[in-house]
Amino acid sequence: MRALPYALFIAAAAIFPMAPVRVFLETPNERTMGTAFKIFFFHVPMAWIFMLLAVVCGVAAGIELRRRSRRAAAVARASAEVSFLCGAGVLLTGPIWGNATWGEPWTGDARQMTTALLWLVVASYLLVRQYGGPSSRRLAAGLAIFGAVDVPIIYYAVKIWKTLHPTTDVVTTLPPSMRAALWPALCALLLVSLGLVIVRTRQVALEADLDEAWVELDRQAQGVTA
Amino acid sequence: MTGMHSIIAGLVGPWILAAGLVTAEPAAAPAGAAAQPEYAPVVGVSREDKEKAAMLEEAVAHKVARDYEHIVWAYGVLWGLFALYGVYLWRRGARLRADVDELRKAIDARGKA
Amino acid sequence: MRLWRQTWLLTRSDLRQELRDRELVLVAGLFSLLLVAMFAISFTALPAGNNHRVVLPGLLWMSVAFVGVLTLTRIFDREREADTLRALLAAPVDRLAIYLSKAAVTLIILLTSCALLVPGLALLFPELRMIVEQPAAAGLMLVLGSLGFTAVGAVFAAGLATGSGKNVLISVILYPLTTPVLMFDIVATRALLERHPDVWGYVGRLAALDAILLAVGALLFESIVVGVGRTAERRAS
Numbered sequence: 001m002r003a004l005p006y007a008l009f010i011a012a013a014a015i016f017p018m019a020p021v022r023v024f025l026e027t028p029n030e031r032t033m034g035t036a037f038k039i040f041f042f043h044v045p046m047a048w049i050f051m052l053l054a055v056v057c058g059v060a061a062g063i064e065l066r067r068r069s070r071r072a073a074a075v076a077r078a079s080a081e082v083s084f085l086c087g088a089g090v091l092l093t094g095p096i097w098g099n100a101t102w103g104e105p106w107t108g109d110a111r112q113m114t115t116a117l118l119w120l121v122v123a124s125y126l127l128v129r130q131y132g133g134p135s136s137r138r139l140a141a142g143l144a145i146f147g148a149v150d151v152p153i154i155y156y157a158v159k160i161w162k163t164l165h166p167t168t169d170v171v172t173t174l175p176p177s178m179r180a181a182l183w184p185a186l187c188a189l190l191l192v193s194l195g196l197v198i199v200r201t202r203q204v205a206l207e208a209d210l211d212e213a214w215v216e217l218d219r220q221a222q223g224v225t226a
Numbered sequence: 227m228t229g230m231h232s233i234i235a236g237l238v239g240p241w242i243l244a245a246g247l248v249t250a251e252p253a254a255a256p257a258g259a260a261a262q263p264e265y266a267p268v269v270g271v272s273r274e275d276k277e278k279a280a281m282l283e284e285a286v287a288h289k290v291a292r293d294y295e296h297i298v299w300a301y302g303v304l305w306g307l308f309a310l311y312g313v314y315l316w317r318r319g320a321r322l323r324a325d326v327d328e329l330r331k332a333i334d335a336r337g338k339a
Numbered sequence: 340m341r342l343w344r345q346t347w348l349l350t351r352s353d354l355r356q357e358l359r360d361r362e363l364v365l366v367a368g369l370f371s372l373l374l375v376a377m378f379a380i381s382f383t384a385l386p387a388g389n390n391h392r393v394v395l396p397g398l399l400w401m402s403v404a405f406v407g408v409l410t411l412t413r414i415f416d417r418e419r420e421a422d423t424l425r426a427l428l429a430a431p432v433d434r435l436a437i438y439l440s441k442a443a444v445t446l447i448i449l450l451t452s453c454a455l456l457v458p459g460l461a462l463l464f465p466e467l468r469m470i471v472e473q474p475a476a477a478g479l480m481l482v483l484g485s486l487g488f489t490a491v492g493a494v495f496a497a498g499l500a501t502g503s504g505k506n507v508l509i510s511v512i513l514y515p516l517t518t519p520v521l522m523f524d525i526v527a528t529r530a531l532l533e534r535h536p537d538v539w540g541y542v543g544r545l546a547a548l549d550a551i552l553l554a555v556g557a558l559l560f561e562s563i564v565v566g567v568g569r570t571a572e573r574r575a576s
Contacts, residue, residue, distance in 0.1 A: 039300045046304065065562045082311075089307050093300040100296040120515040128508055135502030139512070142494060142563040146516050149555050153519045153548065192308065199315055203322060210325055217332060 005195040012191035015184050039097040045186035047090045047115065049193050051151055053083035054122055056197075058148020061141035070208060071201075073137070076144055078200035080125050082193050087119035114154040121147035342433050349432070349440035353414075354447070363413055363448050367406050371452040374402045375459035382463070391466040396528035399467075400521050402456050403449060403485055408510055410448045411492045414441065415500035424500055428565055438560040442486075442493040442553075449485040457481070466532060473531060476538050480527050483545045487520035490552040498563045523548050 060076035063069055094112060095105035106112065125147060128140040357363055378398055385394065418424035427437060461467040470477040495512050527541035535541070561567055 039297055042304055085307055085311050089304045092303045096296050096300045100293050117515060117518045124511045124515045127511055132508055138563045138566055139495060139498040142498060142559050143512055145559060150519055203318055206322055213329055
C-alpha cells in the first residue's frame with residue numbers, strides 16, 4: 001500500500017513512451033489543424049483529468065461534511081491541488097494550440113471561459129482552505145461541492161453558446177489511429193495524477209496528525225509542570 | 227530553432243518536390259515528343275511550376291516549423307508544471323520528515339526527563 | 340406546511356426590521372445608483388446600437404452580483420452583531436426555513452435595487468427601453484436571475500457569519516460559484532434585447548438552473564452552517 005504511488009509512477013513511465021511514438025510517428029496529421037493538432041493528445045486528457053479531479057474533490061468534500069472524515073478532507077485537498085495543476089496545464093496549452101490553429105491565443109470561446117471559471121472555483125477552494133482557518137473548513141467543502149455541481153452546468157453551457165471550439169464529439173468522430181494515440185497519453189497522465197494525489201493526501205493527513213501530536217505534547221508538558 | 231527549421235525543411239522538402247513533380251508531370255509533358263525522336267526534351271516541369279513548388283514547399287516548411295515550436299512549448303509547459311509540483315511535494319515531504327524527527331526527539335527527551 | 344409557515348414568519352420579522360430602519364434598502368439603492376454613475380463615466384463614449392445590446396446584459400448582471408454580495412454581507416453582519424444567528428440556529432426552527440427566509444429577504448432587496456438599476460441603465464442606454472415590450476419575460480428574468488444568485492449566496496454568507504468570519508472571503512467564494520448563473524442570465528437578457536423568438540426557452544433554462552441551485556443550497560445549508568453527522572474517526576486519547 002505504501003508503494004502504490006510509486007507503482008503508479010512506474011506504470012506511467014512504462015506507458016508513456018508509447019504516447020509520443022503513436023502521436024508523432026503513427027498518427028496522420030489532422031487536415032485543417034495540421035501539426036499543431038498533436039497538442040490535442042495531451043490537452044484533452046489533461047482537461048478530462050482536471051474535471052474528474054474537480055468532481056472527486058467535490059465528492060470527497062461531501063463525505064468530509066457528512067461524516068466529518070479527516071481522510072476525506074485530505075483527499076479533497078490533494079485532488080483539488082492536482083486538479084488546479086492540470087487546469088493550469090489545460091489553460092496554458094489551450095492558447096498555444098489556439099495560437100497555432102486559429103492564430104489567436106484566446107478566442108473568448110465558451111469552453112475556454114468555462115474551463116477558466118472552473119479553474120477559478122478550484123483556486124478559490126484552495127485559497128479558502130489555506131487562509132480561512134479551521135472554521136472555514138465546512139465552507140470550503142461546500143464550495144467544492146458547488147464546484148462539482150457546476151461541472152455539468154458548465155458543460156451544458158457550452159451547448160447553449162454555439163462556438164468555434166471543436167465540439168464535444170471530437171473524440172467519438174476521431175479516426176481509430178488518432179484514438180489509439182489518445183489512450184496512452186490519457187493513461188500515463190491519469191496514473192501520474194493519481195500517484196500525485198495519493199502522495200499529497202498522505203502528506204496532508206500526516207500534517208494534521210503532526211499538528212495534533214505537537215499540541216498533545218504541549219498539553220502533557222503543561223500538565224507535568226503544573 | 228533555426229537548426230530545427232532546416233532539419234525539418236530537409237526532411238519535408240524532397241517529398242514536397244516529388245509530389246509537385248508527380249502532379250505537374252501530365253500537364254507539362256510535351257505532346258509532340260514521339261514525333262521528333264532526335265530532339266529529346268527535358269521531361270519535367272516548367273520554371274513556373276518549379277517556382278510554385280518551391281514556394282509551397284517553403285510555406286509548408288515554415289508552417290510545420292511553427293507548429294513544432296508550438297508543440298515543444300505546449301509539452302514543455304505541461305511537463306514543467308508536473309515537475310514543479312513534484313519538487314514542491316518533495317520539499318514538503320522533507321519538511322514533514324524533519325518535523326517527525328523533531329517530534330520524536332522531543333518525545334524521547336520527555337521520556338528521559 | 341410547518342416549513343412554509345416558519346419561513347414566512349422569519350421573513351416577515353426580517354422585513355419588519357427592515358421597514359423600521361431601512362438600512363439594507365438604502366445602502367443597496369445608493370450603491371446601485373453609484374454603479375450606474377460609474378458605468379456612465381466609463382461607457383458614455385461607447386457608440387450606440389449593437390454595442391449597447393452587447394454590453395448591457397453584462398453591466399446589469401454584474402451590478403446585481405455586486406449589490407448581492409453587499410446585501411448578503413450586511414444581512415448576516417447584522418445577525419452577528421446582535422448574535423441572533425446563533426440563537427436562531429439553537430431555536431427549534433427548521434434550518435431550511437432560516438435558509439429560505441434569508442434568501443427571500445435578499446431577493447427582495449435585490450429586486451428593489453433592480454428597480455433602480457434597470458431605469459438607470461435604460462437612461463444611459465436607450466436599447467434597454469425595449470424591455471417594456473415584454474414586461475412579463477423581463478420581470479421573470481430579473482426575479483429568476485437574482486434568485487439564482489441568492490440561492491448560492493445565502494449558504495455561504497451564513498457559513499461565514501457563523502465561523503470566525505473573514506468576510507473578504509465571500510467575494511472569492513461567491514463570484515466564481517455564481518458565474519454559471521450570471522452566464523445564463525446574460526444569455527437570456529441578450530436574447531430578450533435581440534427580440535429572440537425563444538426568449539421563454541432561455542427563461543425556462545434559468546428556472547431549471549435556479550431549481551438545481553436551490554436544491555443544492557437547501558441540502559448543504561445545515562451541514563455548512565452548523566455541521567452535521569458524526570465523527571467517522573474516533574481518536575484514541
